[in-house]
Amino acid sequence: xxxxxxxxxxARAFGGVKALNGVDLTVERGSITGLIGPNGSGKxxxxxxxTGYVTPDSGTVSFEGVDITRSKPxxxxxxxxxxxxxxxRIFGRLSVLENMLxxxxxxxxxxxxxxxxxxxxxELESAMEWLKFVGLDGKSHLEAGALSYxxxxxxxxxxxxxxxxxxxxxxxxxxxxxxTLINEIGxxxxxxxxxxxxxxxxxxNMEFVMKICHTVTVMHQGTDLTSGPPAQVRSNPAVLDxxxxxxxDDEEEVVA
Amino acid sequence: xxTTSTSIFSxxxxxxxxxxGVLALTFPFYETDPAYQQIGVYTLIFVACATSWNMFxxxxxYVNLGAAVxxxxxxxxxxxxxVHTHPNNLPGSASEFWxxxxxxxxxxxxxVPIGLIALRVRRHTFVVITIAIFFTFQLIAINASFTGGTGxxxxxxxxxxxxYFDVPFYYLALAMSIFAIILSALVRRSRFxxxxxxxxxxxxxxxxxxxxxxxxxxxxYVMSAFTIGMAGGLFALLQGQIYPQFxxxxxxxxxxxxxxxxxxxxxxxxxxxxxxxxxxxxxxxxVQYSNGSLYLILFGGLFLFVILxxxxxxxxxxxxxxxxxxxxxIAAAAAAGSNA
Amino acid sequence: MVHALIDGVLTGxxxxxxxxxxxxxxxxxxxxxxxxxxxxxxxxxLSYYLQLHFGIDLFAGxxxxxxxxxxVGIVVQRLFLARLKGPEKTAMSILVTxxxxxxxxxxxxxxxxxxNVQLNTSYTNKSFQVFGVYIPYIYFMxxxxxxxxxxxxxxxxxxxxxxxxxxxxxxxxxxxALVGIDVKKVSTICFGIGIAVTAAGGxxxxxxxxxxxxxxxxxxxxxxxxxxxxxMGSLAGALVAGIAMVTLEDLVGAIWSPVWSTMAxxxxxxxxxxxxPQGLFGQQSARxx
Numbered sequence: 001x002x003x004x005x006x007x008x009x010x011a012r013a014f015g016g017v018k019a020l021n022g023v024d025l026t027v028e029r030g031s032i033t034g035l036i037g038p039n040g041s042g043k044x045x046x047x048x049x050x051t052g053y054v055t056p057d058s059g060t061v062s063f064e065g066v067d068i069t070r071s072k073p074x075x076x077x078x079x080x081x082x083x084x085x086x087x088x089r090i091f092g093r094l095s096v097l098e099n100m101l102x103x104x105x106x107x108x109x110x111x112x113x114x115x116x117x118x119x120x121x122x123e124l125e126s127a128m129e130w131l132k133f134v135g136l137d138g139k140s141h142l143e144a145g146a147l148s149y150x151x152x153x154x155x156x157x158x159x160x161x162x163x164x165x166x167x168x169x170x171x172x173x174x175x176x177x178x179x180t181l182i183n184e185i186g187x188x189x190x191x192x193x194x195x196x197x198x199x200x201x202x203x204x205n206m207e208f209v210m211k212i213c214h215t216v217t218v219m220h221q222g223t224d225l226t227s228g229p230p231a232q233v234r235s236n237p238a239v240l241d242x243x244x245x246x247x248x249d250d251e252e253e254v255v256a
Numbered sequence: 257x258x259t260t261s262t263s264i265f266s267x268x269x270x271x272x273x274x275x276x277g278v279l280a281l282t283f284p285f286y287e288t289d290p291a292y293q294q295i296g297v298y299t300l301i302f303v304a305c306a307t308s309w310n311m312f313x314x315x316x317x318y319v320n321l322g323a324a325v326x327x328x329x330x331x332x333x334x335x336x337x338x339v340h341t342h343p344n345n346l347p348g349s350a351s352e353f354w355x356x357x358x359x360x361x362x363x364x365x366x367x368v369p370i371g372l373i374a375l376r377v378r379r380h381t382f383v384v385i386t387i388a389i390f391f392t393f394q395l396i397a398i399n400a401s402f403t404g405g406t407g408x409x410x411x412x413x414x415x416x417x418x419x420y421f422d423v424p425f426y427y428l429a430l431a432m433s434i435f436a437i438i439l440s441a442l443v444r445r446s447r448f449x450x451x452x453x454x455x456x457x458x459x460x461x462x463x464x465x466x467x468x469x470x471x472x473x474x475x476x477y478v479m480s481a482f483t484i485g486m487a488g489g490l491f492a493l494l495q496g497q498i499y500p501q502f503x504x505x506x507x508x509x510x511x512x513x514x515x516x517x518x519x520x521x522x523x524x525x526x527x528x529x530x531x532x533x534x535x536x537x538x539x540x541x542x543v544q545y546s547n548g549s550l551y552l553i554l555f556g557g558l559f560l561f562v563i564l565x566x567x568x569x570x571x572x573x574x575x576x577x578x579x580x581x582x583x584x585x586i587a588a589a590a591a592a593g594s595n596a
Numbered sequence: 597m598v599h600a601l602i603d604g605v606l607t608g609x610x611x612x613x614x615x616x617x618x619x620x621x622x623x624x625x626x627x628x629x630x631x632x633x634x635x636x637x638x639x640x641x642l643s644y645y646l647q648l649h650f651g652i653d654l655f656a657g658x659x660x661x662x663x664x665x666x667x668v669g670i671v672v673q674r675l676f677l678a679r680l681k682g683p684e685k686t687a688m689s690i691l692v693t694x695x696x697x698x699x700x701x702x703x704x705x706x707x708x709x710x711x712n713v714q715l716n717t718s719y720t721n722k723s724f725q726v727f728g729v730y731i732p733y734i735y736f737m738x739x740x741x742x743x744x745x746x747x748x749x750x751x752x753x754x755x756x757x758x759x760x761x762x763x764x765x766x767x768x769x770x771x772x773a774l775v776g777i778d779v780k781k782v783s784t785i786c787f788g789i790g791i792a793v794t795a796a797g798g799x800x801x802x803x804x805x806x807x808x809x810x811x812x813x814x815x816x817x818x819x820x821x822x823x824x825x826x827x828m829g830s831l832a833g834a835l836v837a838g839i840a841m842v843t844l845e846d847l848v849g850a851i852w853s854p855v856w857s858t859m860a861x862x863x864x865x866x867x868x869x870x871x872x873p874q875g876l877f878g879q880q881s882a883r884x885x
Contacts, residue, residue, distance in 0.1 A: 051464060077466040091457035092683075094450075102454045103465040105447065110468040113447035114475065163465065319687040373866055377873040380628060380686045381828060384820045385869065391817040392862040399855045457683075506813050510694050517691055521684070552702030559695040563688060564679055 004029040004198055005081070005167055010049055010059035011222075019045040020056065021222035027167065032189065032199040034209040034230070037219035038243055043202045044086055046219070047171055051083050052076040063167070078107055082165035086172045086202075088152040092145030096136060096155060099144050100127035103159040130158045133188070150177050157185070167198045174205045186212050210234065218242065269525075280430055284423045293422040295539040297494060300429035301487045302535040306515040306527035307436040308483035311443055312476040313513070314522035317456035318379055321509045322370075322386035325393045326481040328503040329366045330359035330488030335409040335498050336402065348412030353428065356489045363485020364478050371477040375470065379459075390509060397500035408499035411492060425494045432490065433528075436483045441524055443479075452476050456522070511535075514559050520569030529570060599729040600850035604843025606735045607804070609742040612838025614797035614815075615822040616749065616831060617790035623766040623829030624786045627677055627689040631697040633816030635791050637809055638700060639665055639798025641708055644715055654717055654799055655737070661795040669791025672696060673784050697812065704809040712806040715799065738800035745796055746835070749789070753831070762786060766829060818858075821865050827878025837876060 005027040012020040020042045027033045035043050048054040050061050052073040061069045068076055082103075091099050104123040105113070119127070131137040134154040139147065147155060153173065160168060173189070174182040182205065189199055189212055203209050209216060210230045217227040220242040226233060233239055283296050305323065313320045334355045342348060374385045397403045414421075443449040451472045454462040463469050492498045515534050520526025534555075541551050566573040618632045642661045646652040652660070676696065680688050723730040753759035764772040765782050773779045801807065801815070822841055826833020841861055849857035868876065 053460065053464070073460070073463040074466045074468055077464055083464060085461070089458050089461040091454050091461070093457050094453055098450060098453070101447075102450055102462060102467065106466050108447075108466075110448070110451070110471045110475070113451055113472070116447050118445055118447055118450050159465070317684065317687070319690065321690070373870055377869060380622075380626070381824055381869075381873070381875075383628065383687065383690055384824045384828075385865070387817055388821045388824070388862050388865055391814075392859060392866075395859055395862075399859075510691070510698075513691055514695070517688070549702040549705035552698045552705070556695040556698035556702065560676065560692065560699070563692055563695070564676065567680075567682075567688065 002029050003027070004064060005050070005200065006060075006062050007046070007050065008060050008062075010046065010056045010061065012045060012049060012054060012056045018222050020049065022059070023219065023222065023224050025217055025224060026227075027198060027200050028215070030193070030196060030198055031214045032193050032201060032212050034213035034216040035200060035202045035219065036204070036206070036209055036216060037225070041219040041242075042222040043219055044171060047083060047169055047202065050076070051081060051169065077163070077165070080106075080166035081169065082160035082163055082167070083169035084153075084156045084160055084171055084173065086175065088149070088156045090144045090147075090152050090155055090159075092143070094144055095141050096131065096144050096147070097124075097127060097140040099155060100131060100140075100159045100162050103163045106163040106165070127162055130162045133161070134158045150181050153177060153181075153185075157188075161192070167200060168192075169200045169202075171202045172204065173201065174203055174208045182208060284426050288419075290418055290422055291543060293426060294494075295536055295543070297422055297425045297429050298539050299532055299535045300426070300433045301491060302511070302515065302531040303528050304429065304432040304436045304487050305484050306512050306519075306531040307433065307440050307524075308480045308487075309512045310516045310522065310527040311436070311440040312452070312480035314516055314527070315443070315449060315452035315456060316473060316476055317522075318375070318473065318477075319383045319513060320386045320477070320480075321383055321513060322390035322393075323484055323512050324504050324506070324508040325370065325386075325390050326363040326367060326484040327488035327491070327508060328393060328397060328500075329363045330485030331492040331498050331503040332397065332403055332409070332488075333362035333485070334359040334489035335411055335492045338411050338493075339409055342412035346412060348414040350414075350424065352412070352414070352493055353424075356428070356486050356493075359489025359492075360482040360486035363481040363488070367478045367481035368474070371474045375473045375477060387509075390504065390506070394500055394504035397504050403500065406500060408497060408502075411496050411498075413496060414493075422494075425490065428490055429487075432483060432486055437524070437528060439479075439483070443476075444524060448472065448475070453522075511538075514555075517569055518559065518562050520571030520573075523569065523571045526569050526571040597847070597850060598727055600846040601843060602726065602729060602731060603735065604846040605839055606731070606739040607846070608839035608842030609739050609746070610797055610800045611818065611822060611842050612835045613742040613746055613793050615819050615826070615834040615838045616746065617793040617797075618819050619823040619826065619829055619831060619834040620762075620766075620786055621790040622823065623831075624762060624769070625677070625689075625783045626686050626769075627680070627693070627787075628686060628820075629693045629787075629790065630690050630816055630820075631672075631693040631700070632790075632794060632819055633812035633814075634697040634700045634704075634809065635665065635668070635794040636798040636801055636815055637704065637807060637812045638668075639795035640715065640802030640807055641704060641798075642795065643799040643802060644708075644713060647715065647717075654715055654803060655741070658741075658796055658799060661799065662792050665795040666788045666792035669788040670784055672791070673787035677787065678780070678784070697816075701809045701812065708808070710808050710810070712808050713802075714806040715803040717803070732804075734800070734803045738804065741796055741800060745793060749793070750831075758782075758785075766831075818861065821861055825865050825868055825875055827875030830875065830877035833875060833877030 003026045007023060007025040010020050010023045011018065023042065023046055025035070025046070035046070037043055045054060049056045052071050052075065055070060059069070060067060063079055063081060066079070068079065091102065101119045101123060104119070104127060128137055128140065131140055134157060136151060136154055136158065144155060157173070173185050177185070186208055193199060201209070201213065213230055215227060216230050216233045218225040218233060218239050225238055225242055226236055284293055287293060287296065305327065309320065309323050312318065337355055337358070338348065338352055370389055374382055374389065377385060398406055403409065451462065451467045454467060455469055455473065459469055488503060491503065511534070515530035516527045518534060519528065519530025538551060538555065541554070614632065614636060618629055621627055621629045639661055642664060643654050643657050646657040646660060647654060676692050677689060680692065721732065723732045753762055761772065761777040761782055764775065764777055765779055769779055822837045823834055825841065826837035841864065844860055844864060845857045848860040
């Protein structure tokens with residue numbers, strides 16, 4: 001396995017608060033990498049840094065050997081990194097299908113958008129295919145704002161997938177979702193991983209993380225505490241201390 | 257708001273479009289009074305402007321309260337060229353109409369730097385900046401020498417008989433409206449239009465899905481300036497005389513926005529309907545009563561009523577009512593079916 | 597030069613007062629109150645009416661006009677603005693307040709005609725000398741009034757419990773609601789306060805300028821420029837930008853030409869925004885809302 005996404009020494013402060021304080025993270029090609037840590041440990045901020053929503057004060061992010069530290073979100077996406085948000089973000093007044101279509105043009109320039117229709121038949125087909133994959137094909141013409149919370153999560157996953165990114169970053173895919181759906185999402189991630197997709201997953205549900213991830217990185221107070229296979233991380237006493245010690249719950253996670 | 261393609265005359269809405277088209281095309285034949293023909297021209301100018309405004313502001317959610325910048329730029333561009341090409345009060349002719357696209361282009365050129373500055377900020381701030389830029393332009397028009405200052409500019413007189421003077425203007429304004437409607441419909445159905453709508457719903461998320469939001473917004477803003485600039489040029493030709501406070505008029509800015517919200521913000525038909533109803537009634541009231549203050553009260557009052565009781569505009573309001581009725585009918589039919 | 601500086605600071609403080617009301621309303625409710633300009637004019641006409649018909653002194657009249665405008669603000673907020681919600685709330689608020697502004701403009705035109713008026717008293721035309729320049733008393737008194745009201749406002753905001761809940765709402769409305777602040781009540785009262793200051797601002801404005809209802813357009817464009825420049829929702833921004841902008845305008849007028857002084861206003865806005873899109877005191881927001 002080789003490193004696909006490499007984060008080195010990222011630091012970022014908001015006001016006086018150091019949200020990130022020199023994080024290292026490696027995501028191997030073809031892996032499902034878990035990112036865990038107590039609230040406020042900087043997981044979401046790190047996501048925002050990788051995807052270009054937040055510019056770090058120092059450190060580098062590289063993807064397939066290319067430095068993307070200061071790339072904008074649309075550039076990061078065009079290179080092949082797709083993500084979901086902790087609080088799902090969909091286009092509420094567009095139809096479910098239109099939501100999918102927004103994401104289909106990963107490498108297309110804006111000029112092309114002026115001269116073409118909303119979708120080609122290929123795009124329509126793959127959009128419907130992914131909607132079917134998450135079980136929303138029957139709702140393609142509904143306004144997305146009318147979907148339930150769980151359905152929104154699935155839609156967000158689907159439209160990230162339709163762009164065919166190489167790395168998929170999921171921010172709490174199991175958060176606020178019922179147990180059946182959690183298992184279903186877990187299975188879908190594993191199925192996609194078998195097809196060669198790489199995942200980076202932030203999640204609080206330990207059972208979920210231990211089940212699907214190949215490696216887990218634990219974050220604590222803005223740095224990476226340890227990394228390794230799930231079983232090894234679970235038995236690391238420092239990890240338990242980080243969770244039990246807490247003390248950094250006062251620091252709000254910054255959501256882009 | 258999903259788009260489904262159906263054959264042209266399968267929906268009642270398309271019949272209404274066709275009927276409106278026929279009525280609009282024949283208007284100068286059944287209404288020969290110049291005063292009312294002129295109302296027709298003004299109404300169409302606003303249909304064109306509101307539709308064009310909506311194509312950017314309605315789709316993207318960036319409310320532009322400086323549309324008069326494009327309108328005034330178009331009007332002044334055409335007037336200045338016309339004045340310079342007709343020294344010594346040479347009479348004008350239909351060839352002046354060729355300057356109208358130029359007026360539109362000038363408005364687009366001016367829109368580029370404005371867009372570059374104004375579109376960098378958050379949506380709320382954008383509104384305020386467009387207002388500020390509008391007042392800057394008004395100020396320039398009032399104080400600069402090339403605009404003729406407060407005295408304005410007199411265009412070459414076009415020696416046509418009063419009885420049919422308005423007719424060519426009417427058809428030009430109609431052509432402009434149709435152009436604006438078709439363009440707006442094309443944008444709505446393009447990938448570019450989808451990107452604008454995505455920006456309206458969640459700009460950051462759109463950016464994270466590869467949408468080049470800065471370029472998309474700027475393109476939309478500059479495109480919408482074109483028709484508005486042309487309309488300003490047409491207005492100048494029709495008036496034969498322009499003043500800074502008439503083409504850079506804050507009421508123009510707000511009227512356009514009101515028309516779109518009144519009809520249905522971000523819909524294709526809404527601005528057409530809003531402009532047709534509001535502008536024609538305003539012109540009619542002005543002809544009948546010539547009391548501007550009363551008009552302000554009525555206009556403001558009507559708008560407050562609409563926005564508070566039909567906040568999504570008339571078009572969406574009617575659609576929702578129609579949908580409720582058909583849902584009820586379906587439910588009733590289903591109930592009847594299950595009983596049988 | 598000196599005259600322009602002094603005049604700028606004196607007049608600027610009055611603008612700062614009016615802009616503080618505007619920025620407070622935006623900060624707490626995310627409402628852009630385009631009617632602020634016409635409320636200033638309404639305040640000026642109220643003072644004018646009281647003086648003309650009842651012979652009430654301009655400053656004494658404030659005891660009536662400030663509470664009146666406060667009530668007007670609360671009624672407008674309750675009737676119209678409290679109903680606005682949803683993603684286009686701010687855009688709608690602009691249109692609603694613009695519509696309100698048009699209605700009031702129409703009424704004022706009918707009630708007072710479109711002829712310009714100016715508020716006059718025995719002391720409006722008298723001046724005193726400072727650093728060799730003559731300062732009309734009314735400018736100085738207006739300045740004092742603005743300082744007193746601004747101090748009162750800041751005292752309320754930073755020293756009282758209610759002020760703390762306003763500041764909490766300014767920072768984050770949903771968080772404020774979570775810690776048990778009645779955001780609805782705070783919003784209504786803030787709107788009332790934001791409008792009440794226009795009574796004082798309007799009186800001073802009316803005593804130093806000839807006005808009619810359409811003067812409100814000029815006023816609102818300046819006030820909006822001030823709060824955007826200061827950073828929308830920033831109290832300190834409104835204060836600093838208010839004084840700075842009017843002073844700059846007066847300086848440009850004195851050095852270059854009064855014709856272009858208003859222009860300086862907008863040029864500064866454009867330049868500042870090119871470098872700091874969030875305004876001078878605005879907080880950087882990662883999220884484009």
